[in-house]
Amino acid sequence: MRIRCPFCGERDANEFAYLGDAEFKRPDPNAPDAAARFFEAVYLRDNPAGPHNELWYHTSGCRSWLRLTRDTLTHEILAVQFARGELKTGSVTAASREPG
């Protein structure tokens, strides 16, 4: 598996550390059902067989957090972008850009 980092270009997956599902949203701690919402956010996962949005960290590279869409059935990487919202303009898809 090779990951096309928007900053560093295509690199061996070994350079990256995996965090997991990218859809984590921190619930409102003051909401009346906060305990239930935190349980869902911390513990429950969709765990799809197919495209999965997930966070990877380029540990041995530019140290950016990346948001990948990867097919868990084939390991094919469908899209990569910076995880930080304001950097999303730097997003690339596997097909759209040559490695930098």
Added chain:
Amino acid sequence: MRYSIFSLLRQTLSSHRGWTPAWRDAAPKQGYDVVIVGGGGHGLATAYYLAKVHGITNVAVLEKSWIGSGNAGRNTTIIRSNYLLAGNNPFYEWSMKLWEGLEQDLNYNAMVSQRGVLNLYHSDAQRDAYARRGNAMLMHGVDAELLDAEGVRRMLPFIDFENGRFPVLGGLLQRRGGTARHDAVVWGYARAASDLGVDIIQNCEVTGFLREGERIVGVETSRGTIRADKVGVAVAGSTSRVARMAGLRLPIESHVLQAFVSEAIKPFIDCVVTVGAGHFYISQSDKGGLVFGGDIDGYNSYAQRGNLPTIEHVCEGGMALMPSIGRVRMLRSWGGVMDMTMDGSPIIDRTPLDGLYLNAGWCYGGFKATPASGWCFAHLLARDAPYPVARGYRLDRFASGRLIDENGQGAQPNLH
């Protein structure tokens, strides 16, 4: 047909033409008392104990492929009960006790070999952690021995004790641990269950659940609708996919674990050795191949194959421990899909839906659990109450905070 020295002699005299298939390849009926989804070790063991211990024989095991095609046929066959936590230890020890009587019980040679499992430690802190684990085992009535470097040297004179970064200072030994022949465990349970009247139905994929209100009353399959009073799901790495058909979201991620076997060599390693430094474990099969593995790859996967960095990492671990295996060629590598839970421990419980029961979350260590998992799941299905040693494996423990986190890693499945 009962297997014995006499049946063997009889068959020998008739040139082995009289052997019959070990179990019936059944076609689905319209309904059963209990339907088990998944024909791996756990599903088949559950069906066997349902029939044998609880007298419930109107049971079907539905397997989408052939039995044992999943993790049961892909694992590195290590069995042990060297757990630290009170929620785990009695369960795995019950499994070990069942292993010890399994072959007589099933009348099948599962090649259970109590050759010992040795976990090496490499630092003072790790020795303390292993001493603590060993003491916990002793307090649960499980055998454990803490060895120093000399003790390890007597067992494994050929390993590299002086490794600069991870010297081998000793190990925690469970002599009753060892290995069993994984395929034979599947076939043995299938045969024994089938003899008691259980239908084993292959090429039968569950594609949905039959629901009446909040109750599950059967399954839709690639071979038609099958009704059931109770449905037990034991599909290992496919748990999230199957549970989703019932509208359940679970505290599980699917990850790939790889394993490896070398060409056959003469007897070399006569126990199971695990390295505490990185993660590497190795044993030698009766055919002579070195069977070894390490960590899961670490990302969500349903691919049943992993990537090269993990292969390299595992082999480096092996070379660091025993440089002498460096010239042995690797024969094959393969992968299986693990149902990794958020605390690294399994789930044997009812679900929010009446009639639907869950056996899941075995991570990379469910082979050793096969007998006790089947025993406890059968008890739950038959009596609607947990078997005592599996009481902690509740589905709601993640919400209530009663986690069983053997490694203390938190809700990060790829670190368990």
